[in-house]
Amino acid sequence: MSGLEILGAIASSIALVQAVQGTLKAIDFLRQNSDMKGECNKLRKEILMIDCFIMQAREQTDPMIPAQRLIGSPEHPLVSLTTQELEEISEELNEIVEKYSRSRKVHDPKRYTDKVRWLSDASKIEELRERAQATKSNLHMAITFRVSSMVDRGNVRQEV
Structure with a gap:
């Protein structure tokens, strides 16, 4: 594995974590304001x-x-x-x-x-x-x- 592939894998992991966090925040926001x-x-x-x-x-x-x-x-x-x-x-x-x-x-x-x-x-x-x-x-x-x-x-x- 080259250095660029490792950086790409790290960047993909970070993007995935951010997407999950954003989704969780959106769900939490909807729950709070859905009453x-x-x-x-x-x-x-x-x-x-x-x-x-x-x-x-x-x-x-x-x-x-x-x-x-x-x-x-x-x-x-x-x-x-x-x-x-x-x-x-x-x-x-x-x-x-x-x-x-x-x-x-x-x-x-x-x-x-x-x-x-x-x-x-x-x-x-x-x-x-x-x-x-x-x-x-x-x-x-x-x-x-x-x-x-x-x-x-x-x-x-x-x-x-």
């Missing part, structure tokens, strides 16, 4: 929480509340914008949940296609979760501004 049902349940809880935030925001800024009728001010624009943003995020999350929540049989070939699609949508799901978290914080701040301006207006009217 679509559990993730869909988490997304449903997130959607429910978003809906509760929207409902609370509407209750807080409802012009039919007696205190707000006395002040006579329209809904705060920040509250409207953040509520609208949360509704859009909720709709997108609902679409994802509807897309992946259908349970398939173990040997259904579409099940594997769904898993691949789920992995490709994982970054979108994470981005939507981050947007939802930021928007919920913005909504909290908008409602705080709204209440603060209502209190300020109430104090001004009391002084007059």
